[in-house]
Amino acid sequence: MYVxxxxxxxxxxxEEMPLSLKRMLGMQWGGLQLNGRKSWLVGILVFLxxxxxxxxxxxxxxxxxxxxxxSPGAGNQHPSVRVNRDLGPPGNVKVVxxxxxxxxxxxxEDIRVVGYNIYRYKGEGDPGSxxxxxxxxxxxxxxxxxxxxxxxxxxxxxNQGREGALSPPVPAEENPKTIAELTPxxxxxxxxxxxxKGQPKPVGLSPSTLDCTADGMTYMGTWYLERYPEVTxxxxxxxxxxxxxxxxxxxxxxxAVIASRHRxxxxxxxxxxxxxxxxxxxxxxxxxxxxxxxxxxxxxPGAHTIKVVCTGRRNPAAYxxxxxxxxxxxxxxx
Numbered sequence: 001m002y003v004x005x006x007x008x009x010x011x012x013x014x015e016e017m018p019l020s021l022k023r024m025l026g027m028q029w030g031g032l033q034l035n036g037r038k039s040w041l042v043g044i045l046v047f048l049x050x051x052x053x054x055x056x057x058x059x060x061x062x063x064x065x066x067x068x069x070x071s072p073g074a075g076n077q078h079p080s081v082r083v084n085r086d087l088g089p090p091g092n093v094k095v096v097x098x099x100x101x102x103x104x105x106x107x108x109e110d111i112r113v114v115g116y117n118i119y120r121y122k123g124e125g126d127p128g129s130x131x132x133x134x135x136x137x138x139x140x141x142x143x144x145x146x147x148x149x150x151x152x153x154x155x156x157x158x159n160q161g162r163e164g165a166l167s168p169p170v171p172a173e174e175n176p177k178t179i180a181e182l183t184p185x186x187x188x189x190x191x192x193x194x195x196x197k198g199q200p201k202p203v204g205l206s207p208s209t210l211d212c213t214a215d216g217m218t219y220m221g222t223w224y225l226e227r228y229p230e231v232t233x234x235x236x237x238x239x240x241x242x243x244x245x246x247x248x249x250x251x252x253x254x255x256a257v258i259a260s261r262h263r264x265x266x267x268x269x270x271x272x273x274x275x276x277x278x279x280x281x282x283x284x285x286x287x288x289x290x291x292x293x294x295x296x297x298x299x300x301p302g303a304h305t306i307k308v309v310c311t312g313r314r315n316p317a318a319y320x321x322x323x324x325x326x327x328x329x330x331x332x333x334x
Contacts, residue, residue, distance in 0.1 A: 087164020090154045095172040101146025112158040121151040123190040148176035185227040202233035212237045232326040240321045242312020249305045254297030254331030261288040266314035266321035271307040283315035
């Protein structure tokens with residue numbers, strides 16, 4: 001007998017039931033013994049609690065897989081972007097550059113879609129950045145800062161603020177160049193946060209002229225190295241991004257900046273020894289290369305530093321905000 005009757009002949013506590021069976025039925029917890037009815041109730045409550053916990057775990061794992069993480073499209077959104085994997089990418093994405101970049105695409109036919117986000121890429125390897133401040137409800141967007149060097153991708157956004165798949169990035173131009181009338185000798189090369197070292201000096205330059213890839217020339221931000229036979233030394237470094245800058249430390253009494261003027265070019269600032277010396281507008285309706293756009297002398301002996309900054313601003317007539325550096329001319333101390 002597993003049940004011991006008391007003096008009144010009624011079933012009492014389950015004292016004689018084997019311990020293993022009591023544990024199986026949840027009738028003994030931490031040394032406490034429960035009567036049959038209470039033990040079954042506790043067992044049911046424990047079962048329900050475990051069921052609820054497992055359901056919650058499954059739900060959050062599923063939500064995590066659906067809403068957070070890598071997009072199934074060609075590009076990846078920022079890790080913090082909530083993603084709806086059920087939404088495919090927009091098709092027929094096109095980019096046209098003309099005083100900025102205009103992006104168009106076909107709508108995603110899904111009633112959950114309320115708009116789109118647009119991503120701009122500065123070049124190969126760039127993670128991209130969202131350019132629209134608010135969700136775009138149309139299927140066209142104009143990026144004032146877009147240039148021929150950028151690529152764009154578009155992602156749909158659903159009524160819960162989640163992004164669908166990102167479209168493959170589409171380049172604004174297959175063979176970008178900033179000086180439209182000239183023919184580049186080679187495709188442009190992206191240069192990011194770099195100091196040139198060990199570059200051969202171009203043939204034909206005077207000893208006082210340093211081309212834009214001379215040893216010690218430092219470019220911070222994202223720049224593009226273009227090669228045209230017509231410019232000083234055959235190379236020019238350009239950037240359209242406000243805040244990107246160039247620096248070089250030299251020994252001499254003065255320095256001059258050699259640059260190009262073009263309808264695609266904007267406004268740059270020139271600093272010498274930490275002081276703003278001039279703001280230069282590089283816009284010109286006609287192409288002008290090898291132009292001396294800034295010069296200063298009387299700096300005195302010793303080392304001096306020149307800094308050229310892209311302002312990200314432009315003449316109202318200019319198409320873009322590029323600034324370009326062809327070379328420096330160093331004036332020797334008297």
